[in-house]
Amino acid sequence: xxxxxxxxxxxxxxxxxxxxxxxxxxxxxxxxxxxxxxxxxxxxxxxxxxxxxxxxxxxxxxxxxxxxxxxxxxxxxxxxxxxxxxxxxxxxxxxxxxxxxxxxxxxxxxxxxxxxxxxxxxxxxxxxxxxxxxxxxxxxxxxxxxxxxxxx
Amino acid sequence: xxxxxxxxxxxxxxxxxxxxxxxxxxxxxxxxxxxxxxxxxxxxxxxxxxxxxxxxxxxxxxxxxxxxxxxxxxxxxxxxxxxxxxxxxxxxxxxxxxxxxxxxxxxxxxxxxxxxxxxxxxxxxxxxxxxxxxxxxxxxxxxxxxxxxxxx
DNA sequence: TTCATTTTTGTAATGATTACAGTGATAGTA
DNA sequence: TACTATCACTGTAATCATTACAAAAATGAA
Numbered sequence: 001x002x003x004x005x006x007x008x009x010x011x012x013x014x015x016x017x018x019x020x021x022x023x024x025x026x027x028x029x030x031x032x033x034x035x036x037x038x039x040x041x042x043x044x045x046x047x048x049x050x051x052x053x054x055x056x057x058x059x060x061x062x063x064x065x066x067x068x069x070x071x072x073x074x075x076x077x078x079x080x081x082x083x084x085x086x087x088x089x090x091x092x093x094x095x096x097x098x099x100x101x102x103x104x105x106x107x108x109x110x111x112x113x114x115x116x117x118x119x120x121x122x123x124x125x126x127x128x129x130x131x132x133x134x135x136x137x138x139x140x141x142x143x144x145x146x147x148x149x150x151x152x
Numbered sequence: 153x154x155x156x157x158x159x160x161x162x163x164x165x166x167x168x169x170x171x172x173x174x175x176x177x178x179x180x181x182x183x184x185x186x187x188x189x190x191x192x193x194x195x196x197x198x199x200x201x202x203x204x205x206x207x208x209x210x211x212x213x214x215x216x217x218x219x220x221x222x223x224x225x226x227x228x229x230x231x232x233x234x235x236x237x238x239x240x241x242x243x244x245x246x247x248x249x250x251x252x253x254x255x256x257x258x259x260x261x262x263x264x265x266x267x268x269x270x271x272x273x274x275x276x277x278x279x280x281x282x283x284x285x286x287x288x289x290x291x292x293x294x295x296x297x298x299x300x301x302x303x304x
Numbered sequence: 305t306t307c308a309t310t311t312t313t314g315t316a317a318t319g320a321t322t323a324c325a326g327t328g329a330t331a332g333t334a
Numbered sequence: 335t336a337c338t339a340t341c342a343c344t345g346t347a348a349t350c351a352t353t354a355c356a357a358a359a360a361t362g363a364a
Contacts, residue, residue: 019310019311019361021310021311021312021360021361022311022312023311023312024311039351040351040352041351053312053313054312054313055312055313055314056313056314056352057312057313057314057315057352057353057354058311058312058313060351060352060353061311061312064353074231076228076231079226079228079234080321080350080351081350081351081352082231082351082352094269094272094274096272097275103272105268105269106268107268107269116257116258116259117246117257117259117281119286119289120246120255120281120283120284120285120286121283121284121289122246122281122282122283123249123282123283123284124281124282124283125279125280125281125282126278126279126280126281126282127277127278127279128277128278128280129269129272129274129276129277129278130274130275130276130277130278131272131273131274131275131276132272132273132275133272134271134272137271137273171341171342173341173342173343174342174343175342175343176342191320192320192321193319193320205343205344206343206344207343207344207345208321208344208345209321209322209323209343209344209345209346210342210343210344212320212321212322213342213343216322232319232320232352233319233320233321234320234321305364306363306364307362307363307364308361308362308363308364309360309361309362309363310359310360310361310362311358311359311360311361312357312358312359312360313356313357313358313359314355314356314357314358315354315355315356315357316353316354316355316356317352317353317354317355318351318352318353318354319350319351319352319353320349320350320351321348321349321350322347322348322349322350323346323347323348323349324345324346324347324348325344325345325346325347326343326344326345326346327342327343327344327345328341328342328343328344329340329341329342329343330339330340330341330342331338331339331340331341332337332338332339332340333336333337333338333339334335334336334337334338
């Protein structure tokens with residue numbers, strides 16, 4: 001399995017005409033293996049376990065190269081820090097306001113943009129939804145019951 | 153006109169049960185008057201011309217209060233800095249990758265979310281589009297013609 | 305080997321935002 | 335009028351993700 005991902009990463013890099021250097025390979029492989037929208041720091045923390053001399057700048061270098069080459073997408077649902085996604089298929093992201101987890105969704109748009117953006121050349125669309133995931137809805141309901149009991 | 157905006161601002165604040173202090177009034181009035189998605193710093197720079205002792209912290213304080221009360225929305229289309237929008241009606245934002253200008257669009261969704269997000273409680277939806285505005289498309293076409301002439 | 309180019313590292317800078325402590329204004333009360 | 339508590343505002347310092355930059359290491363060709 002690990003083999004497959006790193007081979008895919010190497011192929012992706014070669015197809016874009018850049019050298020599959022050790023760090024680039026590791027970073028891209030990590031993103032393919034972990035479609036959990038990690039931050040640059042999370043990638044750094046994980047890879048540092050294998051590559052003891054890894055520098056954070058190298059991670060940023062690799063990531064910004066990948067962004068330029070359209071190998072990965074950045075996900076800015078999280079106000080503070082940028083996340084990275086090796087799935088470049090058009091899809092939306094949902095973030096739970098309570099547990100902060102991010103979920104993908106793929107049944108996006110078919111927006112009726114009509115006249116409004118007719119003269120604009122649209123190159124990328126991002127969909128960020130916020131709300132409560134099923135688990136946190138459940139928790140909230142339980143809290144309400146609890147509070148209701150207390151106050152009565 | 154200026155009167156109308158500041159009166160509306162005062163009314164909005166009172167309706168939410170908070171005191172329309174001088175700075176809050178100025179910040180909210182500015183946002184109502186300037187639906188151009190200004191950054192905190194842009195607001196600060198402008199208001200500082202009238203209120204010489206204004207501190208940036210006060211601008212941030214006012215803005216985060218407004219966000220909590222749902223008087224304004226933050227717009228994070230711009231990776232680096234947060235922008236603010238007093239139009240809280242559901243609408244999308246388009247940013248031109250060339251001139252960086254941000255445009256509103258209102259013909260949003262009627263997404264077919266179907267099963268996928270059925271169990272999620274969606275509280276907010278953000279639509280960020282990126283591309284080229286009509287003017288910058290024009291410029292790009294002209295550049296291409298120019299380059300074509302040069303190389304031939 | 306030698307040299308040039310590319311990759312990687314480490315440290316310092318940047319810049320938006322937040323924390324915090326202190327100062328000032330305001331309003332209600334005795 | 336003075337007192338007090340609360341709230342608004344300011345200024346400075348801290349935080350933290352990201353970028354700049356220069357130097358060191360690796361690579362690859364001649």
